[in-house]
Amino acid sequence: MSNESPSPKTGRQPSGATNRPDASASNTPTSNIPTSDAAAPDVSASGAPTSASPYTHDRQYAPGTPDAEVAELIGLFGSRRNDAFAARYHLTRRNKLKRLWQIARIANQFDVIHGLTPVKMRLMLEALGPTFVKVGQILSMRSEILPQAFCDELAKLRADADPMPYQTVLETLSSEYGRPIGEIFEHIDPTPLGSASLAQVHRATLLTGEDVAVKVQRPGVRETMAQDVSIMRSIARLATRVMPSAQVVDLGGVVEELWDTFESETDFLVEARNLAEFKRFCQPYVYMDCPKPYMDLCTEHVVVMDYVEGISVSHPEQLIAAGYDLKEIGTKLVDNYATQVLDDGFFHADPHPGNIIIAGGQIVLIDLGMTGRLNAKTRSVLKQMIFAVAKQDSPALADGLLRFAGTESDASDYPALLADLDTIVAEYGTVDLKDLDLASFVTALTQLAQRHGIEVPSTVTTVARALVTLEGLLDEFIPDVNMIEIISEHIATSKPLDRAAADEVKSLGVEAHAALHGLLGALCETKVAARMLTRGQLRVNMELAGAEEPMRMLSEMVNRLTMALIVVGLYVGSSIVYFAGVPPIVFGIPVVGFMGYVVAFVLSVWIVFDIYFKGRRSRKR
Template identity: 75%
Template structure:
């Protein structure tokens, strides 16, 4: 059944096929009339209350925000008072009575909600998440109930209550629409939620859909541009190039004669998605409350990740910006390209870009006939993908065969609605994790994982973490890097990390999903190319000497920064120790061995520490004088500050020389 079928339509007769007895019909009819009368009386009372409330509101001159809240409440009450059984066909009376009872029960529950659901930061089946969200997508209780019935009917068609096989779950998600397609794609990388067999099947999800009518496409374009289409396009091909649950693509010609691809978003898809997300937020919040500390999966985090992904994908201005950024990235690679966006013609719901007339990468026979080398295509594609992820930190997140074409000796990536970004530290951790497995170094792998833990790393059970990582190393480290099963490795690593409270960033799961998709493409169409081997070689050979030197300098600078902080902390602790020493509060445990040598060494240590503190004081004081700009000035530095720097430098040199001479003297005595 199509997702947009009206929830009150019936697909057939009752499952038992029996006609209800006359007495049962009369009873149902009588009960329906009684409920209708009760609803009518309730509506009358609510209208009287509304009228009185309006009068009180006018007299009290309450602020605007309270008026909006009260009006919204009254509109919802009046909408529910109409009842779902007021306009039903005669032959569906028994079912209508049951639905009316359900509606009455819902109204009863609704009347209790205002007392317990005042949190503006929550969203429920009957509430709103940050009122702007509900207002923006025109969400009402009735619309969410309607969508919930649609979901229930489709789930019943697949016998969801009796259990789902991986294939049936994938088909059900496709029937439920773009929201659940995205849910499935996210769940395909969350094996801690679903068994691996389900994850493998959900990874095949594609959002293909029946084409929407050409007239709707034209209406949408006219609504977006607010002018006749003849002023924008010379022609628009009525036959779509592709149709998905989110959007549809048509070939067109601009007035300038350029061939373009026009991507038009399906009307109402954002509202449907918002309704689905609001329902999911309710379920996720309820699951969190019920499970409390036993919750292993962050359900609310999964839902918010879903919404963030959808919100980015449905704003085509984001995709236009992604195309522009990726176009600049491709300038450094003669063999890579992407469509050029026509930004001045792009809106939130329409994307106009260069039309690519290429050969899909899945058409291997056609590529070979045109003289292309499949191995060269695969090698360059993977090497460039390694550049995207590990060097640029900006990558195409959905490299399935339909998004890759070959044109004029170039690999062209299409559909940049889904992209990922990685910062420098995440890229470094990703490289470290990959090679820690190859080197069978569980300690290095643990260090890479703990980078993601942040402040939670202090509470991690490090011995237990190392033990679990040893198990992963034994399983995956015994094979060559090029033979690594990437999907299984990432799954095992993610499950283990979450058991230890280490939340892998969503950017890393996006990388994993993209690499698994790319690996599947290569295995199917270009099996001679080994992705992991190419990526590992890229990591080893991509750095130039200059870049390696820069990385080394950056590393030394970071270590120096940490060392400086450590030295300052040590000086602070030494200062406290000196104060305690002068007050007689410092206690030390040592044993005299009948010689003055230990006391002399202790005296030297105290003297050097005192001189070091004096040097630090001179440097700090001179810096303060420098920024104060005191006169007179010499060499651009205030004279007092200059003398302080000189004195600090001389004392520092004296301390270093003294340490060196005393050390050489001790070594000389030992030789004797």
């Protein structure tokens, strides 16, 4: 793969796309920022803003009423939860119930009681706000939770929103920096380049002359998300408690995973560090780049980065008009993505068209809020599986899937797994590799792993979803080439074998070291067990796999035998009492003997019916 930049065949400069979330280019002229105290946000003599920070609490759901001043930190369903999470985000039962009512009203508008189609679910999540949009985007990569049709539809979720007022942007910047923004920026364009539910982006110029893009988080977004996640936690606890079927999926774990993702995406310092790290990874490749972050101007709620203007890959006709070779762009984009995933282990997790720009002969990736990381073992397994797909090798594909199994209990029945994989390979192996439908193939593999109890890491699912996104994007760029071919060639040529072997040996060395420690620990435990055995202190709890049904049948047999002995005893005892004429006697019949006969008869009938009907049920099974 050449390391040269994709250059236009003409001398025209690319234009028309910028580093903004899914927005078209804006030619609106910039306006100077007012630097006078009258026009700028109020600040104290020290330079700190006199008004409260927009991020001190959630404005939309802030208490604001005398009742709420009590600020009881309690759970949605009544249990007191005076924890740091509730205190930090000012979560009260009043606010949670208010938000729950809003959620219920929107859900009622979409008539969820009578069921949801994939499209209705996507529209409802968009109406519910940023938290649920992010939930949908994450769930779109979790096919073990939702049917594949829903996952495919939720992958289309976008978080566009009405722009927030320009004055709010200025107040936020002043609050974040603790000084007048005129001391940092020469001017900021009041018209946003793009506006989403999480943040919006403005073009600006620093006093030092650099042209930058400023990404400003909406005030109260994290607090709103915390409010929604707190409600989800309460509902997850209630569902797990009252519905045993909810135990199939760890609802609490899913909610915590969502919150971890929310925290990461709403901390813009994480995105700034991702940009800096990705910039370093791009240095060896002159054809790849990403905006440079200005770390001294980045905060938890603001990211300042280089402004990039170019042509989005969603406009191939503009790229052709500018003289670019689409095939070269597509091939280099896929090859570099293989480098990110398989070599560096740090990759852009959301490579949709709005995040890929061609500028100055370079492929520029923007918006690194969503990234993924893969350890050496996972990268090795992915390489094995990609080669197996390219060679249509079912056993190698099965071995790769089984390497994801964390323990032996996770591993499936190998012959059944191999048979299912043979079916998939037979279905997809008849087509030429360039015609392989990667999306349906990945879906089939994911569903197969679920059926066989193999838990594929979520990062691998993220990679698969990203590759499918790239595949759809590049249909017009490299229609005659399949991504698997490019990635296979990358694996074979990009990394020297001795370096790959060294990495494998290093990984094996770490695993061997851990195994040795485990073995030494097991020897110590064995010594203790032997000492307890000689002293008669050792108790052994043994569980026989598959013994539940025989033990149940044995228990039923013992119960019936016991009941039969009781019946026999009643018959014998009643006969003795009857023929001995033991009083009381009514109409010449000893009452005690007669009652014994009746009880024995009823028990006999019950035993016969029990044996008959349970025998029929077992034969049906």
